[in-house]
Amino acid sequence: MINIKNRVKQILFDADDTLWENNIYYLEANRDFFALITENGFEKEEIVKDFDNLEMKVIRKRGYGSINYVYILEELFKKYNNHSKSKLDYGRLQEIKKRFLEHPLQKPLIFKDVVKTLNYLRGKYNLFILTxxxxxxxxxxxxxxxxxxxxxxxxVVPEKNDREYRRILEKFSWKAHETCMVGNSPKSDINPALRSGMYAIHIPYRDTWKVDIEPIISHNGYFTILKSFSELITVL
Ligand SMILES: [Mg+2]
Incomplete structure (x- = not known):
């Protein structure tokens, strides 16, 4: 485990599924939506593939977020409805959308110990959220x-890639080895931060979005993995 107490000056925190619950609402809506379509005789594998393809297209064109997610459900519903022998239940789709949008998407449920831990760290480091x-x-x-x-x-940035991390370092004249990224996503939080020369702390989340998962790159001692947010105080 790395000990970077006093080595870093600024810490960046991911938000979704690091500071608060997010992806489970999407997974729940996915499950209900896939059930609605498969009940009408379609194969789940086909729907999941279609969903993943459309999701990638929508992200590229319109970005992330709950509104774009609902748009994907509507578009796929239309497509399968056109190919279905009997009409799909539009009321069910409306219920799925309503239930999804009723979740605390606007005022999220903050994970245990996040406030306490941030309060502890804020006197010692400069803290930022990067989402x-x-x-x-x-x-x-x-x-x-x-x-x-x-x-x-x-x-808030449209994508967290190498270019974005380097842009932030440059913009604030931060040295990479004095900067640490904390997050649940190997793809968006850990790997681009490590490639930019920063420290990275991974706090895995059981329901991380599959798009955000990839193997962690080699890290030369700049990486650590923790079980919980409150464990940050052991390395920072
Ligand atoms: Mg996240």
Whole structure:
């Protein structure tokens, strides 16, 4: 385990599924949606493949977020309805959408010990939230959960890739080896941060979005993995 106490000056935190619950609402809606379509004689594998393809296209074109997710469900519903012998139940789709949008997407459920841990760290380091997604939706979640009061600033970006990490380092004249990224996603939080020369702390989440999963790259001692958010105080 790395010990980077006093080595880093600024810490960046991912938000979805690191500070608060997010992906389970999507997984639940997926499950209900796939059930609705398969009950009408379609193969689940085919639907999942279709869903994944459309999701990638929508992300590229329109970005992340709950509104775009609902759009995907509507488009797929239309497609399968056109190919179905009997009409699909539109009321069920409306229920799935309603249930999904009723989840605390706007004012998220913050994970245990997050506030306490941020309070502990804020006197020692400069803290920032770095989240990808829809500008308005992500900012709203940060502000409504009042986590903006515990960090120095927050950034919402369309994609968290190498270029984005380097851009942030450059913009604030931060040295990579004095900067640490904390998050649940190997693809968006850990690997691009490590490739940019930063420290990275992985806090895996059981329901991480499959798009965000990939093997962790080699890291030369700049990486550690923790079981929970509150364990941050053992390495920072
Ligand atoms: Mg995340």
């Amino acid at each position: 990808k997604g829809d500008q308005e939706e992500q900012s709203g979640k940060i502000v409504h959960s009042e986590l903006d009061k515990l960090v120095d600033d927050y950034f």
